[in-house]
Amino acid sequence: MSRPDRTEFRSLTGMRDVLWPESARRRALVDVFAAVVEAAGYREVRPPLLEDLGVFLRVGETTDVVTKEMYDFEDKDGSRVALRPELTAGVVRAFVQHSPPVPWKVWYEGANFRHERPQKGRYRSFEQVGVEVLGVDDPDLDVEVIALAWRFYEAIGLRSVRLLLNTLGEHDDRARYTEAVRDHLEAHRGDLSDQALATLARNPLRVLDSKRPQDRAVVESAPVIADVLSAPAAEHFARVREGLEVLGVPYTEAPRLVRGLDYYRRTTFEFAAESLDAAQNAVGGGGRYDGLAEDLGGPPTDGIGLALGVDRILLACDAEGVFGAPEAVLDVYVVDLVGGAAARDLTHELRAAGFSADRRFGGGSMKSQMKSADRSGARWAVLVGDDEVAAGEVTLRDLRGGADQRRVPRDRLTAELAGSQPSETQPSEPEVEPT
Numbered sequence: 001m002s003r004p005d006r007t008e009f010r011s012l013t014g015m016r017d018v019l020w021p022e023s024a025r026r027r028a029l030v031d032v033f034a035a036v037v038e039a040a041g042y043r044e045v046r047p048p049l050l051e052d053l054g055v056f057l058r059v060g061e062t063t064d065v066v067t068k069e070m071y072d073f074e075d076k077d078g079s080r081v082a083l084r085p086e087l088t089a090g091v092v093r094a095f096v097q098h099s100p101p102v103p104w105k106v107w108y109e110g111a112n113f114r115h116e117r118p119q120k121g122r123y124r125s126f127e128q129v130g131v132e133v134l135g136v137d138d139p140d141l142d143v144e145v146i147a148l149a150w151r152f153y154e155a156i157g158l159r160s161v162r163l164l165l166n167t168l169g170e171h172d173d174r175a176r177y178t179e180a181v182r183d184h185l186e187a188h189r190g191d192l193s194d195q196a197l198a199t200l201a202r203n204p205l206r207v208l209d210s211k212r213p214q215d216r217a218v219v220e221s222a223p224v225i226a227d228v229l230s231a232p233a234a235e236h237f238a239r240v241r242e243g244l245e246v247l248g249v250p251y252t253e254a255p256r257l258v259r260g261l262d263y264y265r266r267t268t269f270e271f272a273a274e275s276l277d278a279a280q281n282a283v284g285g286g287g288r289y290d291g292l293a294e295d296l297g298g299p300p301t302d303g304i305g306l307a308l309g310v311d312r313i314l315l316a317c318d319a320e321g322v323f324g325a326p327e328a329v330l331d332v333y334v335v336d337l338v339g340g341a342a343a344r345d346l347t348h349e350l351r352a353a354g355f356s357a358d359r360r361f362g363g364g365s366m367k368s369q370m371k372s373a374d375r376s377g378a379r380w381a382v383l384v385g386d387d388e389v390a391a392g393e394v395t396l397r398d399l400r401g402g403a404d405q406r407r408v409p410r411d412r413l414t415a416e417l418a419g420s421q422p423s424e425t426q427p428s429e430p431e432v433e434p435t
């Protein structure tokens, strides 16, 4: 019988496999984020990847994220569902569904899907870490959320991040501002690019985000929100700025900063990494979304949050030469020179005694096994050869260049290892700042 044709599959456009050690670096990054936010009382939430399409339509029916980029499809029962393009809508849906006591302070990490044009720093599947807080209308909370992100960037060693800060005012302010921007753009239609004109028809505020040189002059002369801001919104914003100043979080006011999602009210912000290309340099963003819980069928509830893009943060780390992948760590590598059950049983015993241990399968020369031992990051190699088995011993070799190699009785091995100077690698505490 002839073999069926074999197709070579590859990951989809804009989606990447993350292999070790990059996977370990991501995990370490999430661990740092979790440590920073859990120390401030945030607890993890894990909403599903797939939601009713309606949940995301509330994110903004006039935004590209929803109208063009969503992975939405009909489920087997005929319902319309979508892979999440972000986590905020799902988290707020969960809040409405479960009615937890407020304030509800949560953090998350995970993948999101947007059918974008892939390029460096812009992918169709990308990961975020983030926080959301439901049920608090206090500008000091805005300060807390922003300061946590700042503390996180500092903790991983990034130095080129800039905080851009704006407010979109209350609901009515935003509506008035949208009209003022629309009037301005309509008055300058002739100077705008075709893309900007198309955006203007759907969502005038998004034109302010245009990076096309042709649109810049019109955008730069557009009205700013301060022109129409109500007194309570102005007061809220003043308190946020004051708090950031007191906490030593530097910011730049960005009066025309608009975000790519529609639910924002009042404080909005973005973090830009100056080490990345301008088109993809947003390494995080967020703001208040005080009407979203209501839009999703819940009681009126204030909300604020942020999400930071893990993929882009790691690109910024590469550019700055910080937060490299952690090294491989292992306590023991078992070198098997006899075959049979000896290596199997020894490895099992070592693991049962709390040591991290790996071994060679299928034998091989001493030289090639020692190479594997080095590559594994092991602190010690334990050699099992004919002589050792006959004498009821093993040979212990320190791979970090410490003591000379020595023979130890097989039944004393774990005690010997435990008695040697403590391994930095054992048992694994998450590394906060790998170098």
Ligand code: HAM
Binding pocket: 085, 086, 087, 088, 114, 116, 121, 122, 123, 124, 125, 126, 127, 128, 130, 131, 132, 259, 260, 261, 282, 283, 284, 285, 286, 287, 288, 289, 304, 305, 306, 307, 308, 309, 310, 311, 312
């Ligand atoms: P966002 O600005 O759409 O906001 O995304 C936040 C971050 O995710 C961006 O700053 C960027 O670092 C990263 N990101 C977005 N799209 C991509 C992509 N295609 N490829 C790589 N990275 C990407 C949100 O998602 C809101 N949910 C943030 C929020 C939370 N607002 C309130 N709470």
